[in-house]
Amino acid sequence: MVDADLEKYCAQAVARGARDAKEIHPSSVVTAPWVRLKCQFGCVGYGKGYCCPPDTPTPEQTRTILDSYHRCILFHIEVPHMPKKEKRYREFFDNLVDLEGEMFKDGFYKAFVMLAGPCRICKKCAKLEGKPCNFLDRARPCMEACGIDVYQTARNNGFFIKTLRRREETNNEYCLMLVD
Ligand code: SF4
Numbered sequence: 001m002v003d004a005d006l007e008k009y010c011a012q013a014v015a016r017g018a019r020d021a022k023e024i025h026p027s028s029v030v031t032a033p034w035v036r037l038k039c040q041f042g043c044v045g046y047g048k049g050y051c052c053p054p055d056t057p058t059p060e061q062t063r064t065i066l067d068s069y070h071r072c073i074l075f076h077i078e079v080p081h082m083p084k085k086e087k088r089y090r091e092f093f094d095n096l097v098d099l100e101g102e103m104f105k106d107g108f109y110k111a112f113v114m115l116a117g118p119c120r121i122c123k124k125c126a127k128l129e130g131k132p133c134n135f136l137d138r139a140r141p142c143m144e145a146c147g148i149d150v151y152q153t154a155r156n157n158g159f160f161i162k163t164l165r166r167r168e169e170t171n172n173e174y175c176l177m178l179v180d
Pocket of ligand 1: 049050051119120121122123124125126127132133134135136138139
């Protein structure tokens with residue numbers, strides 16, 4: 001059940017492209033040490049962006065952060081294989097960062113959004129040239145980069161997610177707004 005004061009934000013996210021948005025308790029968000037291992041070994045993006053490990057909070061730090069909140073919103077986005085897939089991601093994530101700002105202005109001063117996948121704002125992250133982030137006000141880390149087990153978190157909250165075999169399959173992605 002969504003608390004009345006969070007209903008409009010869930011509805012806004014759905015209007016802006018989410019398949020669903022649901023209020024959840026932070027204790028249902030799972031953090032685990034193995035998530036960092038998967039970033040460090042097997043992901044070509046490791047160390048190549050400010051929104052990826054090792055520049056992001058460790059699973060232990062993220063647990064502490066999550067435990068300092070009472071409410072979150074989990075967003076589900078379905079992205080089928082299509083020519084403008086990247087554009088769809090960028091627009092949706094941009095909307096969520098805007099939503100974080102709107103919530104802040106509405107009084108939710110702790111609002112903070114975690115996205116999905118690597119930061120997509122710049123074609124090449126400024127980190128690779130040893131420069132500061134180009135969009136410090138807009139860049140947000142993704143859930144998995146902060147050590148969150150996205151699969152278990154989605155399943156704990158009744159959402160669908162599975163590993164994919166082929167690029168043509170539909171992606172089920174999740175983003176998280178820390179609220180209070
Ligand atoms: S906004 Fe650009 S420079 Fe900043 S983390 Fe994202 S890709 Fe890197």
